[in-house]
Structures are given as structure tokens and as C-alpha cells.
Amino acid sequence: MIQLGEVVMILEWHRQGMSVSAIARQSGLDRKTVRKYIHRGLEAPAYGPRKPRQTVIDPFTRYLRERVSAFPGLTGSRLFREIKEHGYSGGYTAVTDFLREIRPATPSSFEVRFETAPGEQAQVDFAQFQVVFTDEPSAPRIVWLFSLVLGYSRLIWARFVLHQDLATLLRCHVAAFEALGGVPHEVLYDRMKAVVTGEATAGGIVYNRALIDLARHFGFHPKACRPYRAKTKGKVERPFRYIREDFFLARSFSNLEDLNRQLQHWLATVANPRVHATTRRIVMEAFAEEQPFLRPLPMAPFRSVLRLERRISREGMISVGGNFYSVPDSTRRRVVEVHTLADEIRIFEEGELIAAHPVLEGRHQRRVAPGHRKGMATGPWRGSEAFPVSRTGDVVAQRSLEFYDAVARHLARETRA
Template sequence: MGRCLLIKRETRVLLVHYLEQGLSKSAIAERLGIDRRTIHRWIAAGQLAPDVETGLLPEPARRQSRPAKLAPFEAILRTRLDAYPELSSVRLFEEIRAAGYAGGYTQVKEFVRGIRPQPAPDPVVRFETEPGVQGQVDFAEVRLPWGKRYALLVVLGYSRLLWLRFFPRQDMRTLFSGLEEAFAFFGGVPKELLFDQMASVITADLRDQGERLVANAEFLRFAAHWGFRVRACRPYRARTKGKVERPIRYLRENFLYGRDFLGDADLDAQAKAWLDSVANVRVHRTTGEQPWARFQAQEQHHLLPLAERPYRSLILLPSEPAAPVVQRTGRVEVEKRPLQTYARLAGGAA
């Protein structure tokens, strides 16, 4: 209440200042975000004249509270909400009206809002992993002037070192290619990769039903080739990925927003420069260290070694080359003549 009074007093001080400057009451009301009738009421009540001794504006008069019709029924409402915290205001209104309440619904709704027990929010648990244990993978859809692109991001959980690249498609071939580039960038492979229910990785998640996570068989072969385990966030529980600064939001706000790109080549060049000069050398607010320095000093030597060769899929077909552009030629008109003409020409030539 004290803070509200302070705000109102400051508003009235500004109001007096604007009145002395000659501003209209409508203009003042718009500037201060108050109703014009409030200004008239304060002037009529003498609340804009400072106290002679203190020099302060008087506090606004408080409304006299009238005995509410709800008072005899408040104990019933409290008892019901203690037993059933999720009872709606409409249901409670009906119950006390049956018990003799003659007031309106608004009083009940405001009273219930003030006393309803609020469940304690689930604690946000930050899951930290040891060096080299976990990487996290996400796709982000990006709309650019020349078309839609998909940013693949891979973040190492311990150092927060980030790798990213933009692709024209979001499919398994893209995922394989991107992850292999990320492993080469890191110089090794984390022991596990965490995905956010990515369709090309997870085919079914039945863990909430007491069963198991079902991963795509082809992706499991890819994981076995590189030596990492596949993990996935539970559906609608992205909080399990919350230990790493939201990489997609960071990409959108710190890299994409406010930049112009000339095309895919320029997009890739700017992204690489941003990783090298901003994303991986800033002081991370959670670790208090630069991701690149933390990676080199504490994580790089914990990664699994790279495979001897890229993964060769027996299912995915090789990428098709771009179709050649066929240049259309104009139609050649052939003059048609009777056969006798050709016979005479042949006879003459003989």
C-alpha cells in the first residue's frame, strides 16, 4: 500500500508541474496514463495543493470500506478451498448462494483469487554433466529472403561450445552430415547426444507408459558407428535440456536479428565469424568462463576419438545431382513439296 501511495504522490507532483506549464488536462491524462476525471477529482478535493508545513502533497483519501455481504460466508470458502484447492469461483458462488449469500459473483471471485492456495512451482533443476559426456542437438527453422533454411546446432554440455550450420532441408541425411561436421569441429565425439524428440531420431517415446524409448534403427547404426549413446528429452519436458543456455533463442537474438545476408554463402561466412568472435569466446553467464577456453582446458581430451571414416548408409540413397538445365531451341520449319517435285529434281541432278 505504501508503494502505491508513493506512486500516486509522484504522479500528482508531475501533474502539478504540467498544469503550471499550461498543458491541458486531456494531454496530462494521456502523458500520465490516468483518467481525466481523476485529475478533476484531485483538483476539487484540494489534493494538488501542498501542505503549508511539510511542503508535501496530501495523500489521497481512502475509500471507506463497507461491510461486505460476503463476510459471513468467508469461513465456508476458506474451508472448501483448503480441502479442494482447484474448486472454481463459479462453483463456490453457487454453493454459498444456496447457503443464503445474497451478493454478487464478482465479490466471490475477487475473494477466492486472494485466498486460493497456490501450488509451489516445480524447482528448476540444472543438470550439469561432466566433461565430454553430453552434447545437445537442435534444429531451428529460419525464413530468409531467398527461402527457408534449417540451422542445426550442437552444444557441448560442459563447456557450452557451440557448432552450427544452415541447411536447405531437415532430414536424416542432413543430420548425419551436420553431426559429422560437428564432430570434426570438436575433434572428438561426446559420449551421448540429447535430442528434443526429433522425428528423424525418435520414432516413439513410451517411457511415461512404463515402456521404453524407441529410436530410429538407421540412426542407431549411425550412433554405433561414432560410438555415442542416444538420449531424448521426455515430451513436454524441455526443462531437462535447460542446463544449456537456450541455443536457438541465442542464435535468433544475437546472430540473426538485425543482420542482412546476401545468400547462403554469406550466411555461412557470417555464422562462422560469429561463432569464432562472439558465441564461443563470450563469458558464459552460468559457467563464468569462455566456452572455447573451457573446452580446450577441461573438455576436449575427454571426448571419444573420431571414427576412421564417415558413416555409409545402406538405406539412404546418395544425394541426387542437380538436374541439368535443358536449353530449348526454336522449331525448325521444313518445307513440304509433292513427290513429283523431288522426282524431277532427282532426275535433273542425274
């Protein structure tokens, strides 16, 4: 086989008009060879496959193939130990590289989209967000997004809250069902502590008793998905990313109330009126079809109770969920029983109701109910407001600066005297 440079020279001589015989005499090649390369023209030379090089694992490849064929699940480290016993002196990487070539390919299964009938299922979950409110610019806050997504229409009901606890979970369920005007037949959860308290010896799931009371009251069936199977709740997991990227990022919020106000506007004008990417239907139109299949709301409000004992502070307050609620001045006992409802805190002394407060959102907030403090200034009062407890000596009368100047001159005269 001649080199590429010789081919170029033959073609150049042929272009200059030299005959095949002349080119053969000049190059020392046979005329048939010259004629072949003139006919072929200039092209890259073709080389045959390189002879495979002997490797250290070659003597053991037959053994490895037989073992993998008989037992596909054998690990690389196990086979590496076996061939070392047969005299293999190479490295572990050479074994795993060869096993990667001969192992049977694992067929990749396609994901099956699970659809539900109208009104059959809703999916519920929490997601964590970090936000800096403009009212508190120096204190980043952790907030939680509660989201309920209907399985058929993909309608989203969501609210930002400050706690991921049982009381918040119950309140959000009640608010969501009232906003939807009905209740789905089944609600799917992951295994959050507020939902699942453990597993039964027979393999079943033990649900939180308060959640069971909620389910019994509204008539839905709670269902926890299998552990580490987030795709089971894909209809509620995927909207978290959608809400984060389409709503939450690059916005400013003054406080939690403003955050939820902007969220509700976005849900009403962007998220729920959109054409859903999976169903290819407008979410609100699909919900209009689904809503008649929801269970009707019960006539009576939900009144499940979480019972706690709390000690009254020196300021006449009790602490529940990080917030403080007042008791009347006439309370005699230092320890009282507290009933936490979905939307109300009730305080009992020896079985008698002595105070009731709406549940405060957030932490470190205080609420003093009207009439709990004697001698406190009266005026326009909104039940959701909170005001601090006053003690004797806290209130100072306002006087003019001339009064204090006169007091200072009098004290100066007494000092000189």
C-alpha cells in the same frame, strides 16, 4: 475534531501575537484545544480506519474458508455452485476475488541448473529462420539452423540447412563430430520426428532406426527429453536467441553458402572465444579441457542407408529430397532403388550400382554426372556442379546477322515470285 482551515487560522492568530485566551474567545474553542494545536503545529489531520462495508459474500466467507482449508484444490466454479445452493445471490467474480485472498500461496520453486561432466553430454536442436538472399531478393526463404552445444564447455557447432529431415540430421551430426574431433557420451534431443518415431507400450521411446545406427557407429547414447520441457535443453535453446540477435539480425547474405560462411566466422571470432555468462569461463578454453574426454572418432566412415524406390523421369533423372540426380543413358528399368547415405546418393538397377552423387543442398537443383549423357560437351568438370540435360534440337549453331538478312531477302524473292 476541528477542520484544517481552523487550525491554519489558530496558527495565524498565534503568529500575530494573540494570546491563547484571546484565540479561544475568537474561535469558540477551549483553551486546551487551542494550546494543543499551537503545540502540534500544522499537520494533516489523522482519521481512523473506515468501518468495513457489508458485502454480499460476507455471510459465506466462513464456509469458504473451511472448504479451502480442507480441500485447497477446489475450483472457484465448484465453490460458487455450492454457496449458491446456500442462498448466495452475488456474482462469480466476488467469489474468485475472495478465494484469491484466502488460498494458501504456492511456493515458487527455483530453477536448478544442471551441469554435466566434460565430454558427457551435448544438446541438439533445430530452429527456424526466415531470410531473403540477395541472389534471390524476391523470394523469402525458410532455413533451419542445426545447433549442437557441448554441455560442459558450451561450445557451439552450428550450420544453416534447407531441410529439417533425417538425412540432414545425420549429415550434420557427422560434420559436427568431425569438427569437434570426438563424440560426447550422450546427445539430448527434443521429440522431433526425425529422432522419435513413437512410444513403446511399456512407456519407453522408439527412436528412428537410422539414428540408432548413427549412435551405434559413433558410440553415443541418444536421449529424448520429456514433452513440453524446453528448459531441459536450455543449453541449446538459449543460444538460438543469442545467434538470432547477435549474428543473424541486420546482416545480408547472398545465398546459403554465404550465410554459413559468415556464421562460421562469427562462431570462430565471437561466440566461442567469449566469456560465457553462466560459467564465467572462456568457451574455447573450457573446450580445450573437455575435448580429451570425448570419445574418439571411429576409423570407418558412417554408411547407414535409407532405401527408397524412385521412378526415372523422361529426362533420365530421379527425385530425392526435392533435388534431381541423373542415371546413365544405358539404364533399362524405369524404377530403380536409391540408397541415401549421410553424404551420398547411390542408385541401383537390379542390385547393380549404376550412379553415385554427392547430396545436393537446397531444392530444385539438378546434377548430371559425367558420362551419363552421350554426345554432351566435355570440358573442365567439378563433381559438385550440375548441368541440364540436352535433347536433340536444343543446340542451335551461332551465325552472323548478315546470314539471316540474306535468308530473309531470299524468302522475300520467293514470295514475290
